[in-house]
Amino acid sequence: MEKPTNPRKFETEAIRTQLPRSEQGEHAAPLYLTSSFVFEDAEQMRARFADEDPGNIYSRFSNPNTTELIEKVCRLEGTEAGWATATGMAAVFTAIAALCDSGSHILACRSVFGSTHQLLTKVLPRWQIGHTYVDIAAPRAAWEAALQPQSRVVLVETPSNPGVDLIDLQMLGDFARDHDLILMVDNCFATPYLQQPARFGAHLVLHSATKFMDGQGRVLGGLIMGSTELIAQVQAFARHSGPAMSPFNAWVLSKSLETLAVRMDRHSTNALTLAEWLEGHPAVTWVKYPFLPSHPRYALAKKQMRLGGGVFSFELKGGLEAGRRFLDALQMCSLTANLGDSRTIVTHPASTTHARLQESERAAVGITPGLVRVSVGLEHVDDIRADLAQALKA
Numbered sequence: 001m002e003k004p005t006n007p008r009k010f011e012t013e014a015i016r017t018q019l020p021r022s023e024q025g026e027h028a029a030p031l032y033l034t035s036s037f038v039f040e041d042a043e044q045m046r047a048r049f050a051d052e053d054p055g056n057i058y059s060r061f062s063n064p065n066t067t068e069l070i071e072k073v074c075r076l077e078g079t080e081a082g083w084a085t086a087t088g089m090a091a092v093f094t095a096i097a098a099l100c101d102s103g104s105h106i107l108a109c110r111s112v113f114g115s116t117h118q119l120l121t122k123v124l125p126r127w128q129i130g131h132t133y134v135d136i137a138a139p140r141a142a143w144e145a146a147l148q149p150q151s152r153v154v155l156v157e158t159p160s161n162p163g164v165d166l167i168d169l170q171m172l173g174d175f176a177r178d179h180d181l182i183l184m185v186d187n188c189f190a191t192p193y194l195q196q197p198a199r200f201g202a203h204l205v206l207h208s209a210t211k212f213m214d215g216q217g218r219v220l221g222g223l224i225m226g227s228t229e230l231i232a233q234v235q236a237f238a239r240h241s242g243p244a245m246s247p248f249n250a251w252v253l254s255k256s257l258e259t260l261a262v263r264m265d266r267h268s269t270n271a272l273t274l275a276e277w278l279e280g281h282p283a284v285t286w287v288k289y290p291f292l293p294s295h296p297r298y299a300l301a302k303k304q305m306r307l308g309g310g311v312f313s314f315e316l317k318g319g320l321e322a323g324r325r326f327l328d329a330l331q332m333c334s335l336t337a338n339l340g341d342s343r344t345i346v347t348h349p350a351s352t353t354h355a356r357l358q359e360s361e362r363a364a365v366g367i368t369p370g371l372v373r374v375s376v377g378l379e380h381v382d383d384i385r386a387d388l389a390q391a392l393k394a
């Protein structure tokens with residue numbers, strides 16, 4: 001794809017980054033549902049396999065639809081290159097597997113996504129890849145103290161799930177640079193519209209495209225974005241281990257990104273309106289949202305995020321039982337294991353996603369008994385508020 005001559009704004013890149021038109025003159029990008037690609041002759045086939053000719057070979061390696069998506073996200077995240085995977089977890093696993101050796105050590109923020117925690121604690125130790133957790137609120141000294149000679153990767157998410165805590169990306173970028181570590185940031189909650197970790201020194205930006213990038217709860221997908229050099233290593237691993245994104249999902253996701261900016265604006269204003277309202281509600285102890293002045297990292301949120309995003313959490317008075325009753329009383333909001341949808345989704349981590357953890361383990365990642373996570377959708381804010389209000393009364 002040709003690079004535009006003038007730097008264009010985020011919204012324009014999200015819409016106008018597109019495959020060259022075919023001879024059919026289509027306006028929207030066509031879907032290339034094909035497993036493999038045809039070579040003109042034996043010489044072209046040789047050159048493609050030798051990496052001398054950049055064309056497509058097989059959709060496990062590349063496909064025009066994934067190429068368009070990757071090119072678009074490069075422009076949105078400000079990275080040189082990328083790789084698309086079937087799911088967000090495939091992106092996390094592929095990034096680590098491509099860049100760590102047996103014996104490598106990972107420094108990770110304690111409040112990582114549940115399946116990332118399972119990878120770190122159950123899967124990677126089988127290849128002697130160890131990890132040390134550092135609390136999200138800890139200063140740089142705690143990261144320094146956790147450093148080991150074999151440390152290779154720093155892995156964090158901000159804002160975190162479900163606690164909506166933040167970590168200072170500039171601090172981690174400096175730390176990673178000073179110790180020659182690879183900083184990987186899961187940017188799923190913010191999306192590149194709200195936060196661009198590469199600007200603060202992140203080497204790889206990871207995504208579950210399943211969430212706000214699709215934004216409509218339809219397809220799974222993941223992305224690994226970074227420098228040409230690191231993505232070449234990711235590619236060397238992924239070509240042969242096979243976590244590739246399907247062309248159909250890439251086609252859906254590239255279309256979804258055309259509306260990312262307007263969706264994230266509305267998700268964020270709806271979320272802020274609801275968070276401000278809930279903060280004064282008598283059934284609620286506290287509300288956590290990055291752009292509420294009461295958030296412990298409010299100043300940091302303002303520095304590294306454009307807006308607060310679509311997710312907030314709050315603590316119900318009455319703990320675990322109150323949480324379950326509240327979910328049962330909701331009439332419109334969905335109870336489902338996803339987030340980042342046009343529909344508002346409410347979850348109660350202590351009785352569901354994190355029910356198997358000990359209470360002390362939950363507390364260490366900020367999950368209190370009455371914690372409710374709301375992924376605010378694009379319905380009219382008055383209707384979302386009315387549903388939450390009647391459920392709080394119940």
Ligand SMILES: *Cc1c(COP(=O)(O)O)cnc(C)c1O
Pocket residue numbers: 087088089090113115157161186188189207208209210211220221222
């Ligand atoms: C959902 C999620 C993932 C995993 O993504 P999948 O597409 O479900 O595999 C990883 N990180 C975060 C922060 C997520 O919310």
